[in-house]
Amino acid sequence: MRGKGGAVSTLPLVAPSVVLLLLWSVVPLVMTIWFSFQRYNLLNPLIHGFAGWSNYRFLLADPALVSSLVVTVVLVAAVLVITIVLGAVLAAVFETGFPGRGVARVLMISPFFVMPTVSALIWKNLLMHPVNGLFAAIARGLGLAPLDWFAVIPLISIILIIAWEWLPFAFLILMTALQSLDEEILEAARLDGAGPLAIFRYIQIPHMGRAISIVVMIETIFLLGVFAEIYVTTAGGPGIATTNLAFLIYQRALLAFNVGSASAAGVIAIILANIMAAFLIRTVANRLDV
Amino acid sequence: MKGHDKSFHPVAAVVAWIAALLMFFPIAWMVLASFKTEAQAVQTPPVFFFHPTLENYAEIFGRADYLTFAINSVVISVAATIIMLVVGVPAAFAMAFYPTRRTRGTLLWMLSTKMLPAVGVLVPIYLIAKDAGLLDSWIALILIYMLSNLPIGVWMLFTFFRETPKAIIEASRIDGANVWDTIRHVLLPLGAPGIASTALLSIILCWNEAFWSLNLSAHNAAPLTAFIASFSAPEGLFWAKLSAAATLATLPILLFGWFSQRQLVRGLTFGAVK
């Protein structure tokens, strides 16, 4: 510990984090891999023993698997696009300074503090319900037929709810980035006759590049595991239209209590996570030159 | 933060206010519903003006011990956050100021541990918690939250510390201070904004976590997410009562977020700002 002249032993500093996370990820991982080769249904102790690859075989033969991967990717990508585009525009708009900016900003970021289950319940029952909901009432007031959100556009509806939850996060990060933009550059641009749109396009957007990478990385980590919103609104349906990988695992693990099958799905999820990590996080990390 | 008023633009003001009101509207609508009767809450067309009632709140306080749930939420969120910082700050410090060949890999690996879906490992974790005698205890939830927020925490702290001039740290080292002194007397004051926003983000994430908190608690350690679950979807009309319960569960963290948003913003750069 008492390294002199700049030589510092970093091991004792980093070790607690690494050891803890190693335990936290490796112990369940080993158990998950072990269970994935077992016939293990919590509800039926009579079924047990080595399963070979059969859990994987059943899973890979299940059309829900491929579909759930597609849903997972679509969901993550769509929410990312919505939150980043709107977040960037709104961050720039909020940078202009206007009456009541502080209050407006507080209102703007509020959805981030609401529990996902609560958000989903509000949206489903109080807003999007095709008979009792507010949107339906508005549609009828305009002489339109109310939209049956979760039947007609189930995935889009869920994307909308999740985007509402995560827009504040993107907005906050991007706004922080814009605040660090040198005021002199903006002044110079204005003197050169650049309008707000030109400033946004040629100065602010490039300046937000790194912040956008951050938003992509953090949101992706959380969005891959989205579960509560789906559980509350569509229960993965209709059909498997809104079943993502996390929800598929939930169905195996906590509806069927089929630990073997759920573990196999978990292993696949871990493999995917590492592919994601390899590509996405690395790309982001490169941009941030970590 | 200075000088922004110069670029005041009426269109921007209108757009910003519309966006802010739209974003907040669902929450406002929920709070409004909490003062309706159950019948009014499902009425069509929806009612905007009505005689507010407190019966939902009365019913909730009569049925559940809100304070116990709230205290559990506070204790678990705060304790998990503090431990996360105690573990994470030294690691982030070392990685930011004394990077090695393995630093980058370690950071990426830490983040990738966040990607294991919690639902998939409930049974193993439940069995471990049972054998350790930690079911329905603060300790289990504090540990799990600490671990699940540690990767993001270390990353945030790392990126923030990296912006701190290394020369200051070096100077303190040359003055003969050991690593712990350096962290305590130099890093903590300098990195306070980053540490504060890391803590805030961690508290928010802990507060809203609804999978482990529901599955590993019963009575003694049950936080506000369990409180919500006891008012959600019973047989019968429940939207007004649920709105009231959700308002009660959301209010503390919402106020906390409002009051601390300045701190949150200051350190929430993730190294994105140069």
Next chain:
Amino acid sequence: MRLKVRMAVTALLASCAAVPAMAETITVATVNNNDMIVMQKLSSQWEQQTGNKINWVVLEENVLRQRVTTDIATGGGQFDVMTIGSYEAPIWGKQNWLVPIDDLPKSYDYDDIFKSVRDALSSGGHLWAVPFYAESSFTMYRKDLFDGAGLSMPEQPKYSDIGNFAKKLTDRGKQQYGVCLRGKPGWGENMAYLDTVVNTFGGRWFDEKWKPQLDTQPWHDALSFYVDLLRNYGPPGASSNGFNENLALFSTGHCAMWIDATVAAGFVSDAKTSQVAGKVGFAPAPIAKVPNGAHWFWAWALGVPKSSHKAKTAKAFLDWATSADYIKLVAKTNGWVLVPPGTRKSTYDNQEYLAAAPFAKQVEQAIQTADLQHPTAQPVPYTGIQYVAIPEFQAIGTTVGQLVAAALTGQTSVDDALKRAQAQVTSAMQQAGYLQ
């Protein structure tokens, strides 16, 4: 013991810390339905009488089920009393996870409990849980709308009648829909209802050798009927409506008919929450081809897990909470209309109850005639009307429920949905070892 002492924080608060045998603290897990909330409130009387204390864990149904299932299957020992359904009780009893409840004192009067209810909660000659309340399903309809249209509900409606009525009573301009039915995917949601339709169309889940039968004609007929009925005469958003959503629709006057759980009768007749109170008529669940399994059976019951160390106190609580005296206590404090229904003969012999609950006779008849042992016209290897009492059914039922919802929204055709359902159920049954 030493370990326990060391974990001071936990032990201090933990209910399971060793306490003297006389006064104990038990943890009771229950659903957040009205009847249970009443029990929670009244339980302070039991606490005073016995000196024991209760820690309540009240959760919504799905969360509770997942919670107690995890706990009992892993021997977690978190709960001393669990609220479970007639689906779980016999299965868990067979696994030896529950303490048999055959030995309550004579005053408990087992014979007063409906035989169909006792049978539903028994397996292997033991009663595994005692019923708190029980329900069946029946038809609720708006008498005012029927009168207005010059229609009358037959004593025993047929599904063809329902179709005709629904057609006549649908007026989309007024947001009035002929019939509301469950459409939200889930084994306890849309499948609970659809199973009764399949049964009465002469269908079954499995043949005697556990071969899935979802690609047979009765399933096709039943699903086609259900989809057509709900699409043409049901409310928008039917595919995400469960019990509560339909209750909200019916109570606000949007449905002319609603076929669902008998507990709904109390809610729609309560003027405080229902705009249609006093206008609702009740009839048995409709029949299509055969009478078997046309109405379901469900009981919420209290059981004691083997992992509890306080089985004696827990049983004493069961004795109190499901007794005839408890029902009288609820009647005294909350009124007869709010007593837990469907469990005891003495409730239905009570004139005050019959006067307070005009639907009581319909409910009693529906519960007594629900035959869980022979739910279908053709022989089956399982028990249960709106479910199949095997551990794998929650998952199977929910998977099929999603495909049914897809057919309802028109994402897939009825044939396609059933073909896929048959394939998925076959795969699940192979995996579970029922089939090769």
